[in-house]
Amino acid sequence: MSDMNGGGVRIGVYVCYCGANIGAIVDCKAVAEYAAGLPGVAVSRDYKYMCSDPGQDLIRQDVAEFGLNRIVVASCSPHLHEHTFRTAAEKAGLNPYFMQMVNIREHNSWVHEDRQRATLKAQDMVRAAVRRVARHRPLAKSSLPINPAVLVVGGGIAGIHAALTLANAGKKVYLVEKQPSIGGHMAMFDKTFPTLDCAACILTPKMSSVKAHPNITLWANSEVTKVDGYVGNFSVQVTRWPRFIDENLCSGCLECVEACVYKEPKFADEFNLGLGKRKPIYIPFPQAVPQVPMIDPETCIQFKSGKCKKTCLAACGDRKAINFQQKEEIEEVQVGAIVLATGFKPFDPARTPYYGYGQYPNVYTSLEIERLVNASGPTAGEVILRDGRKPQSVGIIHCVGSRDEGTNRWCSRVCCMYSLKLAHLLKEHTEAEVFNFYIDMRTPGKGFEEFYQKLLNEGVHFIRGRVAEVTDWALDPTEENKLVLRVEDTLLGVVRRIPVDMVVLSVGIEPQPDADDVRRMFNISCASEGFFLERHPKLAPVSTFTDGIFLAGCCQGPRDIPDTVAQAGAAAAEALALIDAGSVEVEPNTAYVKEEDCSGCRTCVSMCPYGAVIFDAATNRAHIQEVLCKGCGTCVAACPTGSIQQHLFEDDEIFEEIEGVLAHV
């Protein structure tokens, strides 16, 4: 095979033990010895950690000493270290694409148990790579310019923090929020654990800064509806849904809300989870940003019958901000990077009917309690039951929709701590007796364990056990008119019945219901639970497999506010690092036409979803516009004459691999 390249191919093969990760299953020494006998191989070694500095130096030394011109590294997935070893090859003076990786860790030692067969497989894989790499052509690195603007999707604390960080660095930011106001779930919280900071006091200044920042364009009540392009050059379509009030004309005086023909709020208020009421024209909450009301066409008389006195119009007067005919508007923007901060959905307790949510009025979700204890909430901070009584005893059930085979298996990470916080707040507001029902107390965070100790000292009860059911079926007079929690106290080893006035379900964190659509639109992946998948949990925790798209906050997995803000900062920093480089290196895996072989059949033209293949009628040949080609290779596979080829995935390279994996020892 070496003579296929003019006899000049000198390959170095490096088999990595990855400590014991590969070495424990694959006989790396045997693989290296086997490779040494393959045609074209000038040197073959096994080494403990190829990705370490000494490992990479080994390549450099061998290139100098043995005149190597091709490198094969048998180690981990190319998704982890292809870049590392290409750089090593380049530093050794070779074309970076003269390196081929063999994945003998993820695809071999970690998934197989039979040492002999794993070793045989590794030898097959190395043989294929040796044959392939001999065919590699030198390629020039390819790079593209980057648009310095950034799109941030989601205006919760993650999106707000990322947007502000980027804007403060002088970048143009488009912040898109689906809800009429930014703030996300954090805006609904009363206090934050473990410091008991008032959530609004720390959040609302940041919300105002977003609105005031000259570098941020805020589109609330809007959604991203289309994404095209690639790293550095995304085209994004944002649909701004009508709120029937012109944001540019409205001064935020709220006189229209005051003037509405409904003198009293009458309709369930979304922000307060239906615990409070609002008018058809309303502002979601007092600190909303943008400070612009909206009209709900479902409840507004003008929309329903067209026969309203339109007192709101009169109140608005000359400003003429109210527009019943407002339609959605489409905005098109070009950005270089995207930060997804689309947040989470609280678990729906209808899926745990044994806890009686929706059946017993005094069973609440934790988020509803946040609103109840909040001074600007529907009860002005007074904790009263739906029947008007003040609760004298409260049971808080942890892990509702978390750590549960029947619903969600994951730990939502925040529920233990927010349950402690709510226990503290409820006790403070009502002096009620508070019971926490937990499986395990998970308090790993700065000041978290101390907060738990504080609660223990405050006299909150902790009962270890998963509650079996909540019922109003009284067995004795003490249980009359109460909700009874049936639970096995696993520390005492007895089944107990605890009667309380109020039950709080500490609901877990779930992916957004539209996460799947969003993931498709942005061309990223979800993990099996439905949260967006990061590129690497440790080495690239805010990156995705699609270059230029970064993740922040709970859309990637459950986390608390400090972690969310830290991650949002990281996502912003990654986006900055990308766009400040000015250009981005892309995989030079584009397709090209060998025009002398092209028959002009045009099969390829219809294959390309990007319109990169064009037919030149003058020459009767197909032509590929390199800047539009994304490197999928679909046209290559379709070409009947074999005149389209793909850099890095040439036909002959793949045929060598096929023959290589199947050639007998």
Place this chain on the structure above:
Amino acid sequence: MSELVSIGEKFEPRIVAFFCNWCTYLAADLAGTSRIKYAPNTRVIRVMCSGRVDPQFVLEAFARGADGVLIGGCHPGDCHYQEGNYKALRRFYLLKKMVREMGIEDERLRLEWISAAEGDRVRVVVNDMVEKIRALGPLRLKPPAEPVAEEVTAA
């Protein structure tokens, strides 16, 4: 192929797997990081998209001694390149007809959609395919009648 399988030794099918870079290759990576164990019979060849799998690759693999060929791509609607997996599917139907004519059983050529989150699906598919091909025995592209007749005469 047949010379590899000595009599009495358990037949180990050899499967060439073409996995797309964005879904199935990552699923196999995830199977690795999750330490999910499966049969060591596949040899993965990475392509950027299942749409890159030229039918010739599949035929070549069979001709060179593969007992099975597995193509792994992204789920419908999830292709990293919008619709490469649909192109793969189109070709697959035609190819399937063709290899059937050649006497290659259906179990030997498979197209599977495996997303980056489905590490365990790699185990299920590979193990299932290995089991089914093991039951079929090694792929013999020549019609079996002829050599059998020769052996009988020789004896």
